[in-house]
Amino acid sequence: MPGSPSVRSAPTRVATTLLLAGFVAVPALVRAQAPRGAVAPVAAGAKLRIIAFGAHPDDCELDEAGIGAKFAAQGHAFKCVAVTNGDIGHWGTAGGPLALRRHAEAEKAARILGIESQVLDNHDGELMVTLENRKTIARLIREWKADVVISHRPNDYHPDHRYTGVLVMDAAYMVQVPFFDPDVPPLTRNPVFLFSEDRFQKPNPFSGDIVVGIDDVIDKKLAVVEAMESQFYEGGCCDLPPGGLPTDAAGKEARRKEVRDRFTKRFASTADRFRAKLDEEYGPERGAAVKYAEAFEVCEYGRQPSKEEIRHLFPFFGQ
Numbered sequence: 001m002p003g004s005p006s007v008r009s010a011p012t013r014v015a016t017t018l019l020l021a022g023f024v025a026v027p028a029l030v031r032a033q034a035p036r037g038a039v040a041p042v043a044a045g046a047k048l049r050i051i052a053f054g055a056h057p058d059d060c061e062l063d064e065a066g067i068g069a070k071f072a073a074q075g076h077a078f079k080c081v082a083v084t085n086g087d088i089g090h091w092g093t094a095g096g097p098l099a100l101r102r103h104a105e106a107e108k109a110a111r112i113l114g115i116e117s118q119v120l121d122n123h124d125g126e127l128m129v130t131l132e133n134r135k136t137i138a139r140l141i142r143e144w145k146a147d148v149v150i151s152h153r154p155n156d157y158h159p160d161h162r163y164t165g166v167l168v169m170d171a172a173y174m175v176q177v178p179f180f181d182p183d184v185p186p187l188t189r190n191p192v193f194l195f196s197e198d199r200f201q202k203p204n205p206f207s208g209d210i211v212v213g214i215d216d217v218i219d220k221k222l223a224v225v226e227a228m229e230s231q232f233y234e235g236g237c238c239d240l241p242p243g244g245l246p247t248d249a250a251g252k253e254a255r256r257k258e259v260r261d262r263f264t265k266r267f268a269s270t271a272d273r274f275r276a277k278l279d280e281e282y283g284p285e286r287g288a289a290v291k292y293a294e295a296f297e298v299c300e301y302g303r304q305p306s307k308e309e310i311r312h313l314f315p316f317f318g319q
C-alpha cells in the first residue's frame with residue numbers, strides 16, 4: 001500500500017542509513033544551537049516587550065488596556081492579539097461584516113493606547129487546540145521577542161477563552177526549544193507567562209500575584225470601552241438593552257453613561273479585591289489610594305520571576 005510505513009523504498013533506506021551514519025549534512029534550517037547556560041533576569045531599566053492574547057477583539061483590551069497604556073507611555077512595546085475575529089459576537093449581525101467592524105474597533109483601541117494590535121482570522125466560537133494553532137501562537141511570541149506573555153486561565157467560562165489559555169500555555173517553554181517549528185528563531189529566554197484576572201473559582205480561584213494601579217490611564221481605558229461599541233454600547237452577542245438601542249440623543253447619552261459606569265465599577269472592584277497586594281507593592285499609603293487596577297497571576301510554565309524581577313518587569317511601583 002503506498003505510504004505504508006512497513007514498505008520503505010530503497011532510496012529512503014539508503015538516505016536513512018547515511019543520515020544515521022553521519023554522512024548526510026543536517027539542513028541549515030534545523031542546525032543545532034550551542035547549549036545555553038543560566039539565563040539572567042530582566043534588568044532594571046530594560047526596554048520591555050509584552051504580548052497579550054485574548055480570545056476575542058475586546059478581551060485583551062478589557063484585561064490589559066491599563067498596563068498597555070502605561071508600558072507604551074514609558075516607551076516599552078505592547079501588543080494585543082485577538083485569537084479569533086469575533087465574527088459571531090453580536091446579537092444582530094455576524095460574519096465578515098462583523099469581523100471587519102471588530103477589527104476596526106481593535107485598531108481604534110490600539111491607537112488610543114499607543115500599542116500594537118493583531119486579530120487572527122479564526123472564527124469566533126470555533127477555536128480549537130491544534131498543533132497548527134500552537135505553532136501560530138509560538139511564532140507570534142518569538143517574533144515579538146516577548147519578555148512577558150499574558151492570556152486567559154484555562155478554566156475561563158468561554159471555550160475560546162479556555163483554548164486560548166491552553167494554546168498559550170502549550171507555547172510556554174516550547175518557544176525556546178530550537179527544533180520546535182525551527183523556521184522562526186527560538187527565544188533565548190523563556191518569557192514570564194501571566195494569566196489575566198477572572199472570577200472563576202473551580203478548580204482554583206485566580207491569584208493576584210501582580211496588581212497594577214491604573215488610575216493615571218483610566219480615562220484611556222474607558223475610552224477603549226467606548227470605542228468597542230459593538231461589544232459594550234450595543235451589547236455584544238447577548239446583552240441587547242431591554243427595549244432595544246436608543247434612537248434619540250438623550251437615550252444614547254444615557255446608554256453611554258450606563259456602560260461607562262458599569263466598567264468604572266468593574267475596574268475599581270479589582271483594586272478592592274487585591275487591596276492587600278496593592279499595599280504590599282506600593283506601600284500602605286499609596287496602595288490604599290489606588291482606585292482602579294489590573295491583576296495578573298504568574299503561570300507555572302513560564303520563567304518564575306523573583307520579587308525584584310517583577311519590579312523590573314512592571315516598572316510602576318516606585319521605590
Ligand SMILES: [Zn+2]
Pocket residue numbers: 055056059158161
Ligand atoms: Zn472573549
